[in-house]
Amino acid sequence: MDLLSELFSAGVWDTEPPEMPNWIKWIHRNMSENHCDICLRLDECWFSYDNKPTYPHHQYCHCILEPLSYDEVLNNATSISDYSKFDPYLFDPENLYQHGKQKMFENWGYTIEDSQWLKEEFEKQALEKYVSGEYKLGLLNKYGQRISIRIEIPRKDKKDTVSFISGWMVWPNGKINLSTPYGGE
Ligand SMILES: [Zn+2]
Ligand SMILES: [Zn+2]
Structure with a gap:
């Protein structure tokens, strides 16, 4: 049982609450x-x-x-990602960034039209994982502390899911901000 369900049932059934x-x-x-x-x-x-x-x-x-x-x-923790991280950065319609990452997403059935959905899904999953402590500390320098968070999305071309690493920057007051939508498998 995850922590939120444990908290809920402790409230409902008056059992020992889990440790915070x-x-x-x-x-x-x-x-x-x-x-x-x-x-x-x-x-x-x-x-x-x-x-x-x-x-x-x-x-x-x-x-x-x-x-x-x-x-x-x-x-109070929040996660935000700029729409531009997906459109145009990730899907790169003008071939400006030339990272080729859009090919994977296109293989999984996603297009630039899905940018808004992806943005919201990334924010939702990253926030859940951040508050659960499920992140990996990455590079820390004078620009800040990066963390990586695994994102899982359904494939649209077949019944399956794919997961990969996304990169976030930690900001004050519980805020994380998407820096790299796809940072590796
Ligand atoms: Zn110092
Ligand atoms: Zn110090």
Whole structure:
């Protein structure tokens, strides 16, 4: 049973509620003149306690981890993806980006007409996985912390599903933003 169903049945049947996942808010404190680009980017970002950037991040890192209630995570985390990540970027109708990624989606029966559906589906699945802690930490640098999230969509040409990795950037206050719709199998 997943956590949300467990919470629900605990409420309905008055059974022992499941343990809440631990989440933290990364806080960068200004303790010196030299601001560290990386810690500044992590400021106010939310992570599952078990799946956060290395902490302390380096020698003399003054950052702290503030506990975050799981209610706040469930109620306030958001995921967004720009429509342009699909149209024109992914389907690349003008052959501007030349990454060839649209060929896979077209093989699975998708066209540029599906961009809005894909955008909403990516946002929905990524948010569910983010709040469940089901993401992988990727590159962290002065532009921010990337995470990767597996997306699964039905094939339109036959009864089957395909899954692949999408890339997201973590922003403050529980927001994740799609950077790469298809980042590999
Ligand atoms: Zn730092
Ligand atoms: Zn720091």
